[in-house]
Amino acid sequence: MRAVCVIGLGLIGGSVLRAASAAGRPVWGTTTSEDDAAAARADGFDTVEVDEALRRAAAEDALVVVATPLTAVRGVLRKIAEHAPEAWLTDVVSVKDPVAAEVRSVLPGARYAGGHPMAGLSSSGWAAGSGELFSGAAWAVTLDEDTSLEAWREAAQLALDCGAQVVPTSAAAHDSAVARISHLPHVFAAVLAATGADGGPLALSLAAGSFRDGTRVAGSSPDLVRAMTEGNRSALLDAVDDALGRLGAARGSLASTGGLKSTVDAGYDARRYLDDLLTSDRTSTTVRLDATAAERLREIGEIGGRVVALTADTAEIEIPTAA
Ligand SMILES: O=C(O)C(=O)C[C@]1(C(=O)O)C=C[C@@H](O)C=C1
Secondary structure (H helix, E strand, C coil): CCCEEEEECHHHHHHHHHHHHHCCCCCEEECCHHHHHHHHHHHHEEEEEEHHHHHHHHHHHEEEEEEECHHHHHHHHHHHHHHHHCCCCCCCCCHHHHHHHHHHHHHCEEEEECEEEEECCCCCCCHCCCCCCCEEEEEEEEEECCHHHHHHHHHHHHHHHCCCEEEECCCCHHHHHHHHHHHHHHHHHHHHHHHHHHHHHHHHHCCHHHHHHHHHHHHHHHHHHHHHHHHHHHHHHHHHHHHHHHHHHHHHHHHHHHHHHHHHHHHHHHHHHHHHHHHCCCCCEEEEEEHHHHHHHHHHCCCCCCEEEEEEECCCCEEEECC
16 A cells, blocks of 8 residues: 655644554654644654655655645645655645646646545644544545546545545636635635624624524634635635625615515525435435546546446546445
8 A cells, every 4th residue: 555645734634644544554744833743643643854754755655645735835845846756646735726736837747636625624733633534525636637647546545545535626627616615605604704793792692503504614724714715716706706796686686675585595405405415325426527537537447446437428427435
């Protein structure tokens, strides 16, 4: 089993390290946080300083996983270029196009496929992580024209070892999807929390389920939220525009007719669809891919003992999810 070297041992990196280790892979990690390093060591994990971690990655032909905030990625890639310029490489950063662009410019020899586990908590740091964080979660693994299939397979295998479900996507399609279902919710949560707080102590002392659910991620680390939302600026602007259009329509309708029917009905239908998706007894994931990506994935055939099946005409991919 290929060894795994994790750079950044916060909530996500720390959870990858634990899960990969539990899957039986040799693992070590490195972090600039003294607290996270000490906590990881106390839990029995091998942590070393970054140069040593990367020298070891080169010697053992390990998979290097970048698990730092987007703002630190360029510096980390430069370090990797110094010690392991042809590394097997993936990352768990929540935007994919900017990371892929950095890899192309700083580490052209790396065998890279981007990754993004769709799991998190509003708390951060090693102590908040767990080897089960990704269990059953979707994990995007990016496939673009210049992605090597071997690198894609390595990144997908890590996701499977962490108990996640692989969702293949291009970096650009990922970024616009995630702008809507992750970055926009973080902006909404911030706006909602601040708007509710403007209602004063009475409003907050009456706050119950809807306000708590809608504002939960407003309690996430502001630095991390800013790094992911600002890092996906263009796609997020489109999503914000779309949402503003809907809010404007809701306001217009409320002001003119007093009715919110179309707003509420559209939200209800969307949420019911999501619930069906989450609760259905799925034995496979179906993702629509463009024809080129589908054709390339067909070459992989199988990852982690699971067959990747493509339906011929529609360029959809079915990945059985049963472990
Ligand atoms: O559950 C949370 O607290 C999260 O914010 C997790 C969440 C999200 O759902 O938006 C946030 C960022 C990650 O990149 C992926 C998932």
